[in-house]
Amino acid sequence: MTISESRAAQVLYAAHEIWNRRDLAALLELFDDDMIYWSNVGTASAETVLHGKADFLAFLNGLQHMEGLSVPHSFRFRDGVATANAEFYLRDHRSGYSHSGTFRQVLTFRGHRILRMDEYHDAAALSSFLALLDSEASEP
Template identity: 30%
Template sequence: MESAQEAWNSGSVEGVLDKYVDDIVYTTNTGGPNGESLTIRGKENVRLRFQKAMEVIDSRSHLESARWENGLVRTRLTAELRHRATGHCLQLSLRQVLRFRGFRIAEMQDFHDAAKLAAFWRLIGDPLSRIKNSAESV
């Protein structure tokens, strides 16, 4: 979990994906075409989403807390997204629920401030809009 976060902070999508199982299930409470929840299945589809985001933003997160409970890891993080072209920044907090298979992440659920995150993507021009429809069909 911590090495995946370090890879994310360094901008290494492949470093993050190395910490996931091939059939990862990634769910976020925002990210669908109208800001609704979105589930992406499989490392290749997650790669596409993360690469599109990392093309336009720098993102840094800081783990505030983590606890193991009933086979799940629950985390709280703070994060900052910075749009490279304009310098617009978004600071937010989020929660995650992770399930592991061995030492790799098998399932990850992100819970953001959906309205705040959607407003940021609308402000900078959402690079993920091109892949949302294809990711939903997976």
């Protein structure tokens, strides 16, 4: 079953809306059990690759100390692949530091669920922000 353009748009926009509410259970319902999350920002390596809902949930739980908001726009759909840009804002509750920017998402689907989500951030800027938070959290 191939997803329609309108349904793909609904799923993508719903994912952002649900993430903004931090309803992780509802967010995971939008993803296939065999889902893959990929981002060009990582910790020890240059990227993050997560397989399955359990790994994705653990990753999302690790972000719970941050307030965040993402707003997608510029949705496109072609050959079963959805793309969009998103504006985002993150604020760390512990330090008060914040970061904002844009990223690109590419989604593929299995049925009406997200099978793979790739995110392309300004890796240098976001990595620097996350490293700053890590250094603040590790200080005595």
